Amino acid sequence: MSKERIKISEDLYDIMPSDYQDLVKSATYGKEDRGWKDIGNSKELIEQHSLCAGCPESMAFRYILASLPNPEDTVMVGSTGCTSLVFPMVAVHNIHSLFGNQNAIASGLKRALSVRFPGRTKDVVVLAGDGATVDIGLDMTLQAWFRQEKFTTICFDNELYANTGGQESGLMQKGFVAKMAPVGKLFDKVRLPEIARESGCHYVVQCTVSKPSLIEKVIKNAVMIAREIGPTYLQLYTPCILEIGKNSMEGLQEMRDSEKPTERFAYKEYISEPAKQLLAEMAAKDKEKKAAAKQLAAQGA
Amino acid sequence: MGICLPNPGEAHINGVIVPEEKAYEEAAKQFLMAKVPTIFPGPLVLWAWNEKAAKKATAVRHLYNTLKECVQPGQTPMLIPMPDYRPKYPKINPEVEINPNHPNLTIWHNKIDCCMFIGVHCHQANLALKIIRGGTSCYTIAMCAQAGHEDAMLSFRDASVEKIMKLAEWVKKLKGTVKPRLTSAKSGASN
Ligand SMILES: Cc1ncc(C[n+]2csc(CCOP(=O)(O)OP(=O)(O)O)c2C)c(N)n1
Ligand code: SF4
Ligand SMILES: [Mg+2]
Numbered sequence: 001m002s003k004e005r006i007k008i009s010e011d012l013y014d015i016m017p018s019d020y021q022d023l024v025k026s027a028t029y030g031k032e033d034r035g036w037k038d039i040g041n042s043k044e045l046i047e048q049h050s051l052c053a054g055c056p057e058s059m060a061f062r063y064i065l066a067s068l069p070n071p072e073d074t075v076m077v078g079s080t081g082c083t084s085l086v087f088p089m090v091a092v093h094n095i096h097s098l099f100g101n102q103n104a105i106a107s108g109l110k111r112a113l114s115v116r117f118p119g120r121t122k123d124v125v126v127l128a129g130d131g132a133t134v135d136i137g138l139d140m141t142l143q144a145w146f147r148q149e150k151f152t153t154i155c156f157d158n159e160l161y162a163n164t165g166g167q168e169s170g171l172m173q174k175g176f177v178a179k180m181a182p183v184g185k186l187f188d189k190v191r192l193p194e195i196a197r198e199s200g201c202h203y204v205v206q207c208t209v210s211k212p213s214l215i216e217k218v219i220k221n222a223v224m225i226a227r228e229i230g231p232t233y234l235q236l237y238t239p240c241i242l243e244i245g246k247n248s249m250e251g252l253q254e255m256r257d258s259e260k261p262t263e264r265f266a267y268k269e270y271i272s273e274p275a276k277q278l279l280a281e282m283a284a285k286d287k288e289k290k291a292a293a294k295q296l297a298a299q300g301a
Numbered sequence: 302m303g304i305c306l307p308n309p310g311e312a313h314i315n316g317v318i319v320p321e322e323k324a325y326e327e328a329a330k331q332f333l334m335a336k337v338p339t340i341f342p343g344p345l346v347l348w349a350w351n352e353k354a355a356k357k358a359t360a361v362r363h364l365y366n367t368l369k370e371c372v373q374p375g376q377t378p379m380l381i382p383m384p385d386y387r388p389k390y391p392k393i394n395p396e397v398e399i400n401p402n403h404p405n406l407t408i409w410h411n412k413i414d415c416c417m418f419i420g421v422h423c424h425q426a427n428l429a430l431k432i433i434r435g436g437t438s439c440y441t442i443a444m445c446a447q448a449g450h451e452d453a454m455l456s457f458r459d460a461s462v463e464k465i466m467k468l469a470e471w472v473k474k475l476k477g478t479v480k481p482r483l484t485s486a487k488s489g490a491s492n
Binding site for chain 1: 342382
């Protein structure tokens with residue numbers, strides 16, 4: 001786990017565009033305590049992207065990429081939608097899957113990686129929109145959970161099909177009228193977090209991406225639990241400001257308004273017993289490490 | 302009618318199988334004739350993912366330096382990387398970086414009339430070479446590490462440090478014997 005495998009050939013270093021040089025010089029591959037606080041101090045694993053200005057999906061991407069515990073040995077699986085505009089700019093291995101197939105692709109990939117690299121930890125993280133996760137890909141999403149596939153599924157929930165102009169999605173709120181769904185949604189928002197829990201996910205969180213520290217925590221938990229125990233699911237509200245008629249600067253407020261305790265994106269979390277145990281062990285180890293470091297610092301002083 | 306790929310020890314020039322030696326000579330000639338002879342190193346040599354890759358990178362730099370030493374005034378050798386295969390939207394500077402999905406832009410912007418691919422994975426090299434062939438008059442050479450490229454006008458196979466160095470030797474050997482295309486009205490790539 002380090003930059004050992006991410007080196008530019010010395011004799012061609014000078015002709016490499018600066019974004020690659022920066023990745024090698026100051027990205028946080030291999031940094032044990034990497035997290036959202038590295039944003040601004042180090043090269044992020046995302047370049048320019050072509051999302052709409054102010055789209056909360058871009059914030060979500062930045063926080064997630066800063067928080068993955070093992071980016072150099074992680075493969076992300078994407079699907080068609082606004083998220084797929086970002087993946088070409090991401091410095092983590094990623095695969096674009098046919099719309100809806102992402103959890104099937106990730107299942108095969110995770111198994112293949114463990115055969116191909118038996119001694120190395122390889123994380124697989126699916127990141128797809130609500131249309132891909134809950135509508136067209138629901139079969140693949142659920143089957144992967146039933147089978148206890150060991151990877152994380154992240155859904156960017158913007159409550160509609162944004163990339164194709166605003167069609168109704170299963171995660172859309174009841175009564176919502178979108179540009180290409182003029183009748184208004186006739187049934188309730190699908191309760192995927194509850195379905196995830198019942199389908200065998202060991203860690204399920206629903207939240208917005210308004211707080212980077214929270215995203216760091218849930219990403220780390222989700223990836224570690226998926227690595228050791230079984231499937232995990234994160235449903236992140238990333239409002240499509242374009243479709244709900246907000247300006248570029250209003251995405252953050254929209255998320256803050258929607259995460260109030262009585263609102264539909266109030267923080268929701270489910271952790272299975274084995275996952276709780278793992279998190280407790282991780283916390284204990286972390287505490288020990290910090291205590292040891294403190295002691296070392298005190299001795300040095 | 303397709304193009305047969307060369308057997309070990311052979312190469313192809315415009316689809317005709319030739320002994321490798323003939324291909325070195327022709328590639329060196331094409332380089333020395335070109336107004337903007339260019340090497341496009343891909344990820345397999347740009348990244349030092351193993352020792353062999355780093356050595357190939359050194360050989361590529363040597364070939365570029367040799368080209369610079371052997372051309373005449375008015376000829377401008379270039380070394381332009383193809384760091385990865387992502388369609389880097391919304392912004393990519395085609396003058397300093399080649400995007401395999403739009404290699405023609407790099408050819409047009411720099412008026413490249415002869416180029417050599419090295420260290421580009423087969424599927425992307427095939428795509429880029431086809432686009433260059435279809436949209437420009439640039440002469441394409443592939444220093445292919447596998448079985449050769451049917452889409453290049455001249456292709457080596459089993460690329461190695463030794464083969465890159467040998468091509469550099471041929472460039473040196475033919476220095477001063479080839480007339481550059483400097484004056485021709487339609488020199489450089491066309492679109
Ligand atoms: C198999 C298939 N069906 C339909 C489409 C058309 N399509 C492209 S993006 C998209 C909607 C994506 O919605 P969502 O997953 O919610 O992502 P968002 O764009 O909202 O982030 C659809 C239906 C497709 N690309 N492939
Ligand atoms: S259409 Fe909506 S979800 Fe897609 S990039 Fe624009 S604001 Fe973001
Ligand atoms: Mg959506």
